[in-house]
Amino acid sequence: MNNLRRMDLNLLVTLHALLSERHISRAALRLHRSQPAVSHALAHLRRLFDDPLLVRRAGKLELTARASALMQPLTEALEQLGALLDPPTFDPASAQRTFRLAMSDYGARVLLPGLARTLRSQAPGIDLVINQASRESMLADVIDGEIEMALGVFPGRHPDAVRTHTLFVEDFACLADASTLPASGTLDREAWLARPHVLVALRAESDNEIDRALARDGLRRRVAMTLPHWGVANDLIAGTDLILTVARRNLDSIATDPCLRIFAPPLAIARFDFDLIWHQRRQRDPAHIWLRDTVVRVAQAGHPAATD
Numbered sequence: 001m002n003n004l005r006r007m008d009l010n011l012l013v014t015l016h017a018l019l020s021e022r023h024i025s026r027a028a029l030r031l032h033r034s035q036p037a038v039s040h041a042l043a044h045l046r047r048l049f050d051d052p053l054l055v056r057r058a059g060k061l062e063l064t065a066r067a068s069a070l071m072q073p074l075t076e077a078l079e080q081l082g083a084l085l086d087p088p089t090f091d092p093a094s095a096q097r098t099f100r101l102a103m104s105d106y107g108a109r110v111l112l113p114g115l116a117r118t119l120r121s122q123a124p125g126i127d128l129v130i131n132q133a134s135r136e137s138m139l140a141d142v143i144d145g146e147i148e149m150a151l152g153v154f155p156g157r158h159p160d161a162v163r164t165h166t167l168f169v170e171d172f173a174c175l176a177d178a179s180t181l182p183a184s185g186t187l188d189r190e191a192w193l194a195r196p197h198v199l200v201a202l203r204a205e206s207d208n209e210i211d212r213a214l215a216r217d218g219l220r221r222r223v224a225m226t227l228p229h230w231g232v233a234n235d236l237i238a239g240t241d242l243i244l245t246v247a248r249r250n251l252d253s254i255a256t257d258p259c260l261r262i263f264a265p266p267l268a269i270a271r272f273d274f275d276l277i278w279h280q281r282r283q284r285d286p287a288h289i290w291l292r293d294t295v296v297r298v299a300q301a302g303h304p305a306a307t308d
Helices: 009-021 024-031 035-049 065-085 105-122 135-144 189-194 209-216 230-236 248-254 286-302
Strands: 054-057 060-063 097-103 126-131 149-152 162-170 172-177 197-200 223-227 243-247 260-263 272-279
Touching: 009 024, 009 035, 009 065, 024 035, 060 065, 097 105, 097 135, 097 286, 105 126, 105 149, 105 230, 105 248, 105 286, 135 149, 135 162, 135 272, 149 286, 162 248, 162 286, 172 248, 197 230, 223 230, 230 243, 230 248, 243 248, 248 260, 272 286
Parallel strands: 097 126, 097 149, 197 223, 197 243
Antiparallel strands: 054 060, 149 272, 162 272, 172 243, 172 260
16 A cells, blocks of 8 residues: 555556556657656656566567556556546547558558548558568457557467458469460469469568478479569569469459450469457557557458448
8 A cells, every 4th residue: 555655556557658668768658758768667666566578688668577467457457437527539630649550562552542531531640660570470469569550461370469350351363464375364283383483472481372282182383483573473464474373362453454354363372361460459449449450451352342
């Protein structure tokens, strides 16, 4: 009880921002306070809890064991106090906030144009900072609080604290120069394997659904070009004998190009879930809820059967 007399609500709010963001500058932005003021509050909190709370390792701030144990009860306590004092609301038309998102080049191509239009018309004070990383790095950044949410393909089991919503289920399609195809406009497996291929991947050695499908049948293709950019991949095909096999939505913008032909792959390639992920610490944040719902609506508007 004596310690409670030394603690005020603002310190608890600052502590929650620091533990959530794991970054003094971002916590200051979130709290609309100066960085020196937040640093001073952290020093005070360290004395109160007799614990460093945040320690620097490998260039980043990480939670101590005591801070990790505080995170969940602190979040719940502040939510309960907030419900008592002021039911949480969010007005997108007047809100000012910056969200940090991560997504692949493909995710940006499919979702960002619609999301940008929605934000400019409904929430002009909301700013987005988008970065690109591997699946593993995006998941780690969500867990570490470096980003608010990530959009991508995240197979396998995630930590319990990571929340997931499938935006749509995607399949694959092939793209070729129309003049290099037979009258049928497609290729059988033997002809498909005989052609050079383009692979879109952040790393040349990374695993991918297409080559896994080939490996199951004891087959391999020749990859003549590997690049990390979904956006430019479509532009490499016209005037060449190259074959591009990618997520079908990546080809929407060139579907009516008479020089190019989209056709089904001549082998069974597993469809994949394109997911939105975030950390449970942001689960009840009204602004975060609004942005999550907006991303879902944009995905469904682009493809009404997106979650089939």
